[in-house]
Amino acid sequence: MLLIHPPAAKGCEPPAGIARLAGAIRGHGLPCTLLDANLEGQMFLLASPPQGADTWSLRAGRNLKDNLASLRSPKLYTNPSRYRRAVADVNRVLEQAGRSRNLSLTLANYQEQDLSPLRSADLLRTAENPGANIFFPYFATRLPALIAETRPALIGISLNYLSQAPVTFAMAGFLKKQYPGLPIVLGGGLVTSWLRNPAWRNPFAGLIDHCLAGPGEEALVRLMGADFSTAHQTPSYSGLPLADYLAPGLILPYAASSGCYWNKCLFCPEKAEGNPYLQIPPVTVLADIAALKAAVQPNRPALLHFLDNAVSPALMQALAAEPPGLDWYGFARITPLLADGAFCRSLRRSGCRLLKLGLESGDQSVLEAMNKGQDLALIEKVLQTLAEAGIATYIYLLFGTPSESLGEARRTMDFVVRHHAAITFLNLAVFNMPIGSPEAPFMARSEFYGGDLSLYTDFEHPKGWSRTKIRRFLDQEFKRHPDIARILQRDPPIFTSNHAAFFC
Structure with a gap:
């Protein structure tokens, strides 16, 4: 095959x-x-x-070979401004090809x-x-x-x-x-x-x-005409150009689960699609990682990327108890376990560089309406504890859910400002209603972007918080606050969270 x-x-x-x-x-x-x-x-x-005619394109084309080599070298990632220029120049060459x-x-x-x-x-x-x-x-x-x-x-x-x-x-x-x-x-x-x-x-x-x-x-x-065995099989990267990816060493992606173990958030695509939660036992995950590290030699991995919707507490405990010998990052749910200082310090010693956290909102009423199962007091404690342990955070915010209005969005802004010292990176998104969401039939809807393959549906926001108003708030208020602007400026261009751990 x-x-x-x-x-x-x-x-x-x-x-x-x-x-x-x-x-x-x-x-x-x-x-x-x-x-x-x-x-x-x-x-x-x-x-x-x-061949580009403008100065930027000419420079980007002239320096292309060096920039590609730099993106594969750890040295570039010690200088964020040089990194940004290298990414922009390589991207410029590809943009010109597209134009x-x-x-x-x-x-x-x-x-x-x-x-x-x-x-x-x-x-x-x-x-x-x-x-x-x-x-x-x-x-x-x-x-x-x-x-x-x-x-x-x-x-x-x-x-x-x-x-x-x-x-x-x-x-x-x-x-x-x-x-x-x-x-x-x-x-x-x-x-x-x-x-x-x-x-x-x-x-x-x-x-x-x-x-x-x-x-x-x-x-x-x-x-392929064979009988299928349910026995676990370790992923195989053999045959891929492992030394050629645009990173300062091999990033080894691995999924320890599929679906989401919480699976209760309203409007979540995982819930809307009915994707079941399937978890590989932590002991098997650790064995897989050891086997993959050996299999990809001589390309020694620089980073382990967990692809899970949320790395389970059980797996985090296993990683803390038996470190994989490799720095790692991934998504996690905000749980009391991450408010435990001793545990977070052991997690950092296990190689955890960065955790991506779906905060979504800094307003408690919005979190409750979304059925996130989290409260702001715990979130504040987790952010503080992770920062003290030396684990960077990539925080995801979602604006425009049906329970949010400008007032709630401003409370999210206030929350981020208060805790800006514990937030390393930010991702801002505008809410899309999954077309298969159980809540969608109760909203006044219209076609979203058009097309029979669309995954989302437009809806009339019950509080009049339209996408235009949301973008205006983000551009004219949220992003202009100096504490927030400094966080946003850290985000690696183009590669965003895929490269963020190298700057922690």
């Missing part, structure tokens, strides 16, 4: 989804080849950039002006004319060579982000034209969200042979 991670996404760590699938497939004694077409495709475009084809292309995103990844008709049109895609010269050469070499029985494409959809369907269209008898399987996070929408009707029949929701290990093994 050939498993493909398509463009366009951040190329700073190997793709965990196809590595997990490869572990299961190889664990059943079946052959499997991995292709990170995202990293390869970006490097392909950067290798022959268009030459009338599209928006960055190190983290891809958007064609006249194509929406929310409309199946647009994606099918892309599949019909794959040669129009900017990545076509790359995959039209790379895929036939790889297929001739490995002779796969199936091709699986892992589609996780909207930015990957146009290139995914261009690749699928090319493959179907060139190899009509070779089945194409489509899975990944975005496909799972599509399939779990109650209104889903497959528009891709004839192009995509199988669409898979959720974990695809069993389905792929059975499609």
Whole structure:
């Protein structure tokens, strides 16, 4: 089987989804080849950039090789201003390549002006004319060579982000034209969200042979004609270019669970899609990490990235008791365990550099309306305790939920200002109503961004707190407060939380 991670996404760590699938497939004694077409495709475009006429583009093109090397070196991350310039210059070269084809292309995103990844008709049109895609010269050469070499029985494409959809369907269209008898399987996070929408009707029949929701290990093994064993399999990164990612050493991504162990927050996509919580036992997680560290040699990992929606308290306790010998970061829920100073100090000694925390709001009434199961007194204590232990925080705030208005948003702002010394990074988001949310039918709704593949629905805010008003508040009040502005200025451009731990 050939498993493909398509463009366009951040190329700073190997793709965990196809590595997990490869572990299961190889664990059943079946052959499997991995292709990170995202990293390869970006490097392909950067290798022959268009000549920019302006001073910035000329400088960026001239320094491209040095900047790419610097992004792979720890030294750059000791100088935030030099880091920002290197990222901006590399991104500039990719942007110029996109502009030459009338599209928006960055190190983290891809958007064609006249194509929406929310409309199946647009994606099918892309599949019909794959040669129009900017990545076509790359995959039209790379895929036939790889297929001739490995002779796969199936091709699986892992589609996780909207930015990957146009290139995914261009690749699928090319493959179907060139190899009509070779089945194409489509899975990944975005496909799972599509399939779990109650209104889903497959528009891709004839192009995509199988669409898979959720974990695809069993389905792929059975499609390859083998019996499936439920025995745990360690992910496999063998065959990926582990030394080439844009990070100061190998970032090793690992998911110790799927779903969310809390799973009670209103409007959460995990809840709306009905994704179950499945956890790998902590003792198995520790064994996996040890095995992966050995398997990826000589590329010694610089950082372990837990992909869980929330690293469980049980796993954090296991990591504190038996450190993995590797710095790590990930999402966590705010719990009393993180208010324990002794525990947080042991967590820091285990290698924990940074925790991402979904605070969402600094107003208690909003937290209660969202059923977050948290109170501000605990949140304040956790922020203080983590700061004292030397663990950085990446705080996520969500504005525009149905229970919030300008008054509650200003209380969130006041909360952040009061605790700015304990907040290392901030992520600001405007609320989107999941189309499958149980609460959506009770809101006055309208089409959101348009398209039969949309995951969200617009709604009339019960307090008149519109998206326009929210953005005005964020731009004119929230971001302009000097204490908040200093936090926002720390955020690594483009790579954001994926690189943040290297600056802690």
